[in-house]
Amino acid sequence: MPENVIEARGLTRTYRKGPRALAGVDLDVPEACRFALLGANGAGKSTLVRILCTLSRQDSGRVAIAGRPISGGSQAIRALIGVALQDTQLDPAESARRQLAFQGRLYGFDAARAAGRAEELLARFGLELVADRKAAELSGGNKRRLHVALALVHRPRVLFLDEPSVGMDPESRAAFWAEMRRLNAEEGACVFFTTQYLEEAEKHGDELAVLDSGLVAYRGTVDGFAAAHAGPGGDLEAGYLNFIESRRRGALSEKEAVGA
Amino acid sequence: MRNPGTLIVGRALRRLVSNPAPLLSGLGMSAFFLFVYDAAIGGIGFLPEFGGAGYMAFLLPMGVISLLFGSSAGSAQALSRDIGSGYFMRLALAPVPRSAFVLAAILADAAGIFVSSLIVLGLGALLGAPLLGGAVGVFGTAALATLFGAGISAASAAAVMRTGKVELAGTIGSAVFMLLFLAPTFVPRELMGARWLQVVSAWNPLSYLMEAMRVMVSGLGEPSSVPIAFAVAAVAGLGGTAAACLSVRKVLN
Numbered sequence: 001m002p003e004n005v006i007e008a009r010g011l012t013r014t015y016r017k018g019p020r021a022l023a024g025v026d027l028d029v030p031e032a033c034r035f036a037l038l039g040a041n042g043a044g045k046s047t048l049v050r051i052l053c054t055l056s057r058q059d060s061g062r063v064a065i066a067g068r069p070i071s072g073g074s075q076a077i078r079a080l081i082g083v084a085l086q087d088t089q090l091d092p093a094e095s096a097r098r099q100l101a102f103q104g105r106l107y108g109f110d111a112a113r114a115a116g117r118a119e120e121l122l123a124r125f126g127l128e129l130v131a132d133r134k135a136a137e138l139s140g141g142n143k144r145r146l147h148v149a150l151a152l153v154h155r156p157r158v159l160f161l162d163e164p165s166v167g168m169d170p171e172s173r174a175a176f177w178a179e180m181r182r183l184n185a186e187e188g189a190c191v192f193f194t195t196q197y198l199e200e201a202e203k204h205g206d207e208l209a210v211l212d213s214g215l216v217a218y219r220g221t222v223d224g225f226a227a228a229h230a231g232p233g234g235d236l237e238a239g240y241l242n243f244i245e246s247r248r249r250g251a252l253s254e255k256e257a258v259g260a
Numbered sequence: 261m262r263n264p265g266t267l268i269v270g271r272a273l274r275r276l277v278s279n280p281a282p283l284l285s286g287l288g289m290s291a292f293f294l295f296v297y298d299a300a301i302g303g304i305g306f307l308p309e310f311g312g313a314g315y316m317a318f319l320l321p322m323g324v325i326s327l328l329f330g331s332s333a334g335s336a337q338a339l340s341r342d343i344g345s346g347y348f349m350r351l352a353l354a355p356v357p358r359s360a361f362v363l364a365a366i367l368a369d370a371a372g373i374f375v376s377s378l379i380v381l382g383l384g385a386l387l388g389a390p391l392l393g394g395a396v397g398v399f400g401t402a403a404l405a406t407l408f409g410a411g412i413s414a415a416s417a418a419a420v421m422r423t424g425k426v427e428l429a430g431t432i433g434s435a436v437f438m439l440l441f442l443a444p445t446f447v448p449r450e451l452m453g454a455r456w457l458q459v460v461s462a463w464n465p466l467s468y469l470m471e472a473m474r475v476m477v478s479g480l481g482e483p484s485s486v487p488i489a490f491a492v493a494a495v496a497g498l499g500g501t502a503a504a505c506l507s508v509r510k511v512l513n
Binding site: 078085093103105 | 268351352356
């Protein structure tokens with residue numbers, strides 16, 4: 001069993017008529033950890049997640065998930081990962097129960113097992129009362145819960161969550177994170193998430209990376225990052241702001257040096 | 261354990277049944293054209309160029325082909341709904357070939373076209389067309405329409421996936437619809453007034469479909485048109501399907 005469940009080397013990606021989203025990302029993520037990927041809007045977080053979960057292709061570089069390289073046929077990798085992207089991905093015309101069961105069938109469950117797993121997730125995410133409503137008729141919070149529940153149906157080994165708690169009320173958010181922690185602790189799943197809520201990263205992440213201008217600007221533990229950049233008694237948010245500010249100042253003085 | 265392919269096709273068929281508008285519009289258009297053209301110019305059916313089987317026998321392939329223009333938009337519309345809701349992205353993350361979701365939508369359209377073709381042929385028989393080719397002729401005609409219709413359906417799906425514009429779902433069908441008027445649809449080639457139209461119709465793939473259907477349904481015309489028509493339909497079907505499958509990556513990027 002590999003030590004790192006995610007290994008990325010030299011990933012680059014430039015969008016046509018757009019900016020360079022990734023400029024050579026190297027990243028290792030160990031098994032069974034809760035990993036926060038931080039960065040400003042446009043830093044390349046979503047692009048990186050889309051490449052890691054096989055939706056997009058990098059221009060260059062290589063990626064392996066659980067020791068298997070993503071190249072060409074990525075079906076075996078897709079069986080190992082669960083993904084909840086930033087925008088909800090639901091079939092508006094189908095009920096929560098049917099969507100969960102169908103998702104199980106797509107991952108090779110037989111009908112009884114898929115139905116059982118659907119019931120389990122409906123209960124875990126508090127969706128029992130709305131289980132037979134079409135997704136289009138669900139509230140925003142319930143859509144979000146169903147969106148995450150669908151990513152968990154097949155008990156993935158790595159869970160990619162892109163801004164997962166956006167649009168959740170505080171109660172749902174607490175329940176969501178409790179479930180992620182349980183999944184990580186009891187099922188050994190690696191939870192890889194991006195977030196703009198730094199308190200979430202601090203509370204629920206073990207390790208983190210900061211992406212800046214398409215590169216990994218920092219990689220380490222959450223506690224180590226706060227200690228190194230926040231100063232005494234500072235939290236992750238203070239550390240992150242100091243870190244980004246110092247990088248901006250560094251880039252500026254480099255430009256000034258070149259200009260001089 | 262059920263094969264995921266069966267599940268995916270099952271879902272596409274359920275969606276077709278729950279959203280039958282494209283199929284019904286194709287059937288409606290087809291029935292309308294059969295009634296109106298038979299009423300307007302059916303009197304010319306006694307001419308020897310029509311083979312003596314009556315005008316409805318000559319016109320019936322037009323009814324079958326014209327239903328394709330509405331019915332073949334279903335897969336593009338279904339895929340467009342999945343793309344718009346983001347659900348296509350979820351499906352693309354499942355451990356099955358991504359083209360399976362596109363193929364399933366095209367197969368659902370093909371199934372709808374096959375059944376609709378049989379309905380139109382039945383309607384034609386009720387309106388007086390003799391089905392002299394029997395069951396083989398009827399099912400052969402439905403198969404030919406299905407193969408060609410699958411091509412239009414797949415090309416429409418490819419156009420929608422490449423551009424993200426659902427309004428393109430019907431444009432491939434509309435473009436092919438215009439070819440109907442450049443084919444021996446209402447009169448045989450020898451009765452076409454303009455020489456240029458005869459030349460164009462000789463290059464029009466719909467001419468061969470129309471003539472092959474006449475051979476299979478009513479025994480009118482040259483049997484040699486049948487293999488040519490199946491070749492044309494196979495090229496359309498396979499070409500369109502390949503284009504649709506190659507367009508999946510465009511949606512994800």
